[in-house]
Amino acid sequence: MSDRILLSPPDVGPLEEAYLLGALRSGWVAPLGPEVDAFERELADRLGVGGALALASGTAALHLALVALGAGPGQVVIVPTLTFVATANAVVYTGAEPVFVDCDETTGNLDPELLDRALTRLRGAGRRIAAVVPVDMFGSCADYGRLLPICAAAGVPVLEDAAEALGAQRDGRPAGAFGRAGVLSFNGNKIITTSGGGMLLSDDPELIARCRYLSTQARQPVAHYEHHDVGYNYRLSNLLAALGRAQLRRLDQMIARRRALRERYAKAFGGVPGVRLLADDDHGSNCWLTTVVVSPVEAGWRAADLAAHLAAEGIETRPVWKPMHLQPVFATATSVLSGAAERLFADGLTLPSGSALSDRQADRVFDAVHRFLDG
Numbered sequence: 001m002s003d004r005i006l007l008s009p010p011d012v013g014p015l016e017e018a019y020l021l022g023a024l025r026s027g028w029v030a031p032l033g034p035e036v037d038a039f040e041r042e043l044a045d046r047l048g049v050g051g052a053l054a055l056a057s058g059t060a061a062l063h064l065a066l067v068a069l070g071a072g073p074g075q076v077v078i079v080p081t082l083t084f085v086a087t088a089n090a091v092v093y094t095g096a097e098p099v100f101v102d103c104d105e106t107t108g109n110l111d112p113e114l115l116d117r118a119l120t121r122l123r124g125a126g127r128r129i130a131a132v133v134p135v136d137m138f139g140s141c142a143d144y145g146r147l148l149p150i151c152a153a154a155g156v157p158v159l160e161d162a163a164e165a166l167g168a169q170r171d172g173r174p175a176g177a178f179g180r181a182g183v184l185s186f187n188g189n190k191i192i193t194t195s196g197g198g199m200l201l202s203d204d205p206e207l208i209a210r211c212r213y214l215s216t217q218a219r220q221p222v223a224h225y226e227h228h229d230v231g232y233n234y235r236l237s238n239l240l241a242a243l244g245r246a247q248l249r250r251l252d253q254m255i256a257r258r259r260a261l262r263e264r265y266a267k268a269f270g271g272v273p274g275v276r277l278l279a280d281d282d283h284g285s286n287c288w289l290t291t292v293v294v295s296p297v298e299a300g301w302r303a304a305d306l307a308a309h310l311a312a313e314g315i316e317t318r319p320v321w322k323p324m325h326l327q328p329v330f331a332t333a334t335s336v337l338s339g340a341a342e343r344l345f346a347d348g349l350t351l352p353s354g355s356a357l358s359d360r361q362a363d364r365v366f367d368a369v370h371r372f373l374d375g
């Protein structure tokens with residue numbers, strides 16, 4: 001079908017075009033420049049954090065933050081098993097070992113009780129724990145009211161993977177501002193995009209300065225090229241920072257469109273036996289992706305049946321992330337599990353949620369959903 005409806009395509013238009021062209025014409029075509037500085041300042045201001053560092057990807061931001069927190073060989077880092085692989089990969093880049101902990105089945109976010117158990121078990125075994133990396137799943141903040149005291153009691157720093165959660169908040173605090181450091185992603189399918197890019201956030205100026213230094217090949221501040229550390233080439237291009245600034249100006253409007261879609265899904269599936277929305281009571285969510293969770297016994301059908309029906313009508317859906325402990329690449333990793341992530345992987349289905357979805361496309365999605373539910 002030609003007019004295929006995608007899950008979360010980029011939402012760009014005339015404002016992005018103007019910003020991008022302006023940056024190109026300014027002559028700053030490099031991984032530094034005034035657009036990068038302004039993008040960092042604007043995001044730090046919006047989230048009320050002390051410092052921000054624009055990087056080539058969210059993965060790069062996770063990697064540098066873990067390095068700055070001291071993660072390395074012989075250490076472990078706790079990561080939710082229900083996440084995108086980048087969270088776990090960044091741990092492996094440092095030489096540390098990821099340990100996977102299961103999620104709360106209502107929200108898909110890191111389960112505080114299991115985290116507590118994992119910390120106790122790892123410390124009892126004499127393992128050194130460099131960090132805990134909670135993920136704000138699909139744009140809903142994890143339960144930091146419970147997670148932060150548990151990590152503080154264990155003396156382990158928190159790195160918030162808010163890659164999916166820009167614009168979300170919980171208990172009056174914005175996503176990205178909960179841990180010692182936080183990470184955002186501007187990949188093509190995220191709530192705002194620079195085509196590819198990321199941001200590291202922290203109130204700790206030394207952490208930001210250290211990561212800034214590492215992100216530019218660890219170059220010493222002297223005229224000749226002098227290096228005392230192995231660095232990385234991780235900075236965001238000035239052109240892409242301009243794109244990000246345009247997107248940031250439209251963030252609230254884009255969240256509102258995603259929220260309107262979520263409310264329509266809530267209405268469409270409301271009262272359908274055995275079906276619920278993932279994290280549906282989290283009003284601080286940025287509504288990045290809306291997911292239904294289907295109990296096949298109660299509903300009489302499976303998430304996969306709905307997926308097949310929508311696919312036949314040219315509508316893209318996806319399962320939730322395949323849990324990390326089920327991934328062949330992490331087959332030997334330590335995990336602390338309840339079965340919740342595996343059940344969400346089996347029964348969850350993520351539906352078209354993008355802010356670029358036209359009203360006509362949205363109507364097509366909901367017509368198809370209603371035909372499925374009525375059939």
Ligand SMILES: *Cc1c(COP(=O)(O)O)cnc(C)c1O
Nearest residue numbers: 057058059084086163185186187
């Ligand atoms: C997208 C994403 C990342 C990685 O971000 P990139 O910018 O694509 O490198 C990390 N963690 C989570 C949870 C993500 O969804």
